[in-house]
Amino acid sequence: MKNIFTRRALLAAAALAAVLPAHAQEPAAAYPSHVVRIIVPNPAGGTSDVLARLLAKELGESFKQSFIVENKAGGNGHIGASFVAKSPPDGYNLLLLDMSNLTIGPAVMPALNYSPLKDLAPIAIPAFSPHLLVVRNDLPVKNIDELAAYAKKSGKPPSFGTPLASISQLAGILLAQDRGFEFNVIGYKGGAQALADLAGSQIDTAMASVVATNALVQGGKMRAIAVTSAKPFASVPGVPTVASQIPDFVTGSWQGLLAPAGTPPAVLDKLQAAVQRIVAKPEVAKRLAELGSEPSDMDRQQIAAWMQAETARWGKVVKDHNIKAE
Template sequence: MNKRLFTIALSAALTAFALPVVAQTYPAKPIKIVVPFPAGGTSDVLARILGQKLTESWGQPVVIENRPGSSGNLGADAVAKAAPDGHTLVLMDVGNLVISPALFKLPFNVANDFAPVAMVAYSPHLLAVSTKVPANTPAELVAYAKAQKGKLNYAVAAGMGSASHLAGVIYAQRNGIEWGYVPYKGGAQAITDLIGGQVDVMFNGMVATYPHVKAGKIKLIAISSAKRNTQMPDTPTVAESLPGFLTGSFQGLLAPAGTPKAVIDKLHAEVQRIAAMPEVRERLTTLGAEPSGMSPAEFGNWLKAEIPAMAKIVKDEKITVE
């Protein structure tokens, strides 16, 4: 073997040896999971479930850092620029993942600047209204909104350009109704104001919303999943009156691009193990969320497919953040 071939072979062998060593020593220090929204929302709830179990598994503290701003893009940008060693992660929702690229000029590229780790869960949106709104069904809500024409206030969880915003815009446009949009930094404050009657209606993730429905603090009108939910079989889907309507809260865990594959694989395997725990599955089910079995590669392919698909919807529906 000549010197050049020997060098290449040695380099390959060292790489193959080094990656498992990286995985064996990971995590070497506390892990930080950035949630780019305020505490109390869907991403925050899921991050804290995941963080607690990771701490128990690996013995390293997992710190949840809420870093809201710019429709969730501020926290995402911080992680995109963090050291790619697996100790700084971000839990992004569908708004950050595939909607923001169509609406904003971002300082990062979702598809290129992150390494997908795991699609943690999917939960449908709930279409909910204040108890002050005299509507209990989709038809009654549409009729009331048309009668009020522009007087209802729609709460936009996680800022303009979020999944909540997009769901409200498409719903209003397809039903021929008008309402004003009130942006919030996160779902928790939006729900608080919906409970208080300061706003009238919203689409929001089931994880964060359903407990308030069960408590009777807000009224549930419909669910955005393709099929009716077993926990609320009498609640219609939005698609029953608007065929093809499907929205929801996809929650993805990502690391900075360049994070060693061995670390990504170890993280992914642990997230999947945690998601399969009976107590975690039971809690997710109670919250209305479903764990996802996507591999990191499948997650990456999902991003590459959904980002242009969402851009087309934004363009076709003439959706803007102004």
Template sequence: MKKILLAALTSLCALASAPAALAQASPNYPVKPIRIVVPFPAGGTSDVLARMVGQKLTEAWGQPVIVDNRPGANGNIGADHVAKADPDGYTLLLMDMGNLTISPTLYPKLPFNPQVHLAPVTMLAYSPHLLVTSSALPVKTTAELIAHSKATRGKLNFAAAAGTGSAPHLAGVLFAQRTGAEWGYIPYKGGAQALADLISGQIDATMNGMVATYPHVKTGKIRLLAVSSKNRLPQLPDVPTIGETVPGFVSGSWQGVMAPAGTPKPVIAKLNAEMARIVKLPDVVEKMAAQGAEPQTNTPEEFSAWMKSEIAHWGKVITDAKITLD
């Protein structure tokens, strides 16, 4: 009798939890508002992209999409919030994946593991860094910058836009590791302040996103040497890539979406398909191009493999440079 009662209770518990699980995996998803957490301040690339995608999701599915900005700790505060959220598809993370793949090595006490506590949905966009220098610096090419940095024996300053351990900072570290360039790193809270000091000549070089940087290039206030993408940009066909001088060099900003681990696969698949469709819409492509970004989507499995590779890649860069943050 006890065994029968125990079996009955187990069945009742399973039935009680079944509606929630079925609701999560329901083809009717979503049935309530979706929240996209952006772990950076409003106005940046991740925020702009979240609002564009969110509007299109609302139009397609008829449910409000709320963008929730939770900045701090190179994106870790917002990412941790999503990692601990209910895995029901109604709380998502949209951020620069470069920051997320850097964090496991950079922060020894990181309160979550991106590969364990977050589930990849899809990549959305990629935008390269621009390698720029002060107009006063006597260099016009990447090769000349490398030679000049060696000749001045570390007297040059490289602006670590967005702070120590940020993607722009580590792009500069990787560049130095690969080329033997010698410079010191000056941390900044954001790219705007770094560019202001570059324009005034207080800083010699930096890498930063296209949207904020290129207007100053056009006015001649700073000098553009190269882009960090694998191939030359259609918008700047005459500007060489860093890889043309430093083979294989690629850096930049990869925006992507993740959900809490355990989110039902049908929900992940539905989000993946719809977001991949959205970022290829002509008006979205046009707006992304204005942000210096281009659509870049993949499957959850491809995204997971990419993250694993990038964590290993940036982990070595950080370890070799002996960079740590608490």
């Protein structure tokens, strides 16, 4: 009788294995054995989309497997992020986005249906583009101290164009607070329109990534007075860092590649190593520089710790200033 039950158990186990999804059985060494999707939670044509398509091509060549980009826009990036967070943890649905959405999301959108810290596993940050603080050409300031002095002398806060409840708004608040003045925040649905209004001198200042602003600065549409990288940034030579006056003030667009939490560490390691090799290639490094960005050398454990610290940092700013998403 015992042998009958044993045989039945073995048969049942075999039947269950036959219907289990392939990702549950595939050894990490075989990854990837079929198409991998990189989900971009923004419309086509933006920074994340451009980077995802660059990586998809390079990863496909590296692994001899298809990597495709799929745009799932909406909800300030959280629709696509939630989709990946709830996907099977097998490495076949990846997420690429500006990670500031993840680090400020829990504070400005407390009803999120996933936890960026618990439900997503970081892999790499292939591109970082710091913020540029830019002003209209006829504003009589050339650095942040002169901007603070101007704000105090004029008796009215300089207007600051930004998408509301965004990393640029929070960064602007921190900077002004440290320098002892306030911005008159003008809310926009997107950063592009804020920059267009700044180029037309309809607002005084804005803060956006080098990727978004540098062509406008180079074209003489506005003036850059500070960059938020830890050290001088190659794409904007001669622009002083905020960190030189406000220690550790580093903000910007951190384009990160992530997978669902629970993805096998060996798969995450394979992807991390592949991305690091790709961004080190001279032609890729040149393309990233042309986009106004550079890769981060943080490994995935360091990125996880960074995410935790950034989530706490921005959560405090959101709470202290009662900032809410629209």
